[in-house]
Amino acid sequence: MVDIVEEPAGKDKRKIFRVKKEDLITAMKSFYDQGYDHLSLITGIDRRDKIEVVYHLHSFQKNEYIVVKTETLNDTVPSVTSIWQSADWDEREQYDMLGITFEGHPDLRRILLPEGWSGYPLRKNYDLSKVQFVNMDEDGNDYASFDPGDGW
């Protein structure tokens, strides 16, 4: 049996459910079976001592919108790509921006920032004053480093 705790609704009056990280896949599968066939958004929030991951689910048949939240202390969350395809790029983006590792993701790489970028920009402790430079290697792939290179 999975613990799905309903929390008071947010200011947008949408239902909020909180599940434990270990139960996430089971809970999400049960939501999918209830008709929530559209994973709208995955959001990672850096709460300084922990990372909160928020899923916005939507059902076309029922026309309902719900919020599912989970939290993690060691930056890893199970991946929901096996349930919704749209989780693929969303999880890659959250990995890129917040450094959340989604376990079981088929291809977890940075998506918006180039390979080799140091740090995760949406973390609260990210140092904005450091300048990083983007260069291109022989295969045409971008990579970032603190070295200005020839192009700059």
Place this chain on the structure above:
Amino acid sequence: METTKPLNKYVELNMGPQHPSTHGVLRLRLLLDGETVKKVEPVIGYLHRNAEKICELDYYCDSLLYFDRMDYVNSLSMEAGYLEAAEKLLGIEPPERAKWIRTIMAELSRIASHLVWAGAYGLDLGMLTPFFYVFDLREQLLNIFTEASGSRLLTNYMSIGGVYQDFNDKIVYMIKDFIKTFPKKLEEVFNLFVKNDIFISRTKGIGVLEKDIAISYGVTGPMLRGSGVEYDVRKAEPYLMYDKVNFDIPVSYTKDCLGRFLVRYEEMRQSIKIVKQALDKIPDGPYFNPKAKKSLMIRLRGEGEAYGRTESSKGEFGVYIVGDGTVKPYRVRVRSPTFKNLSVLRELGKDVMIADLVAISGSIDLVFGEVDR
């Protein structure tokens, strides 16, 4: 010369990021078998500015600027999308007149966006003429935006609690003039497309997107309606004044590029219908909530969380804001419709010709300010 190694069957080809038909800075890595595409991998991020981080560092009022710069051909819808979430979080309700004004402007902006798309799509498929026609039509809309806000593209017209400036007689006259002449001119442009055999043969039956794949990938907007799902946020969860006007949701069951074109064409006509009704129903009264003072000096504090979703011209545009009781948001997350719509290109681009891939990626309606944010 004798060769010991067999020739590789597949060729890897780079397309973009500066290819003329990629609508900005989309780069595609293709795996080709002859001229047939076996695998597509979109590479994005060339226009990445991290608007989400910038919003965290700014006050609630100032963040609005960065939403203009996301979908820069449809900036008024973007502003409406941000305010949908921000006003819920801050607890500020705009007066009724402001909501009507926003509805009108968002619809006009939708028309402008679809016009740009149609022109660019014609260019993708080798038609130069419609481009000039649609940009002439769009110019009238940009004149309306200029009269209302003072700038053509990045309008910054709406603000928390209302709009920057009330509609005056000149703007109302310009809008009325526009909706009177527009449908006829649009039909002219439409005929340029659909009576062209080349256009039909290059879009009909190309890029078929099945309904279940579309839903699984989170595709929304005209792409989803082009796949036969009758779904529109304006009807499903009405915001602004969309529950007080009559309009229909166009759906295409052909699921191909031509279907998406027809859906967008019909949407423009429905938008005219909405604007027409809105101009009749718009009441007199204040255009700004006095609680949120017009000055940007006032620092509004938000606590809790709110997710606002709107139907932009590309699909479901959602903004999720988490506040911690200070003058700046704790976390802003943007659900960009084209980001999701682009991810389905990996499915659509399997086993098609390179020339068709251009037609398919054009039919998604990509704007890279929004994909990369």
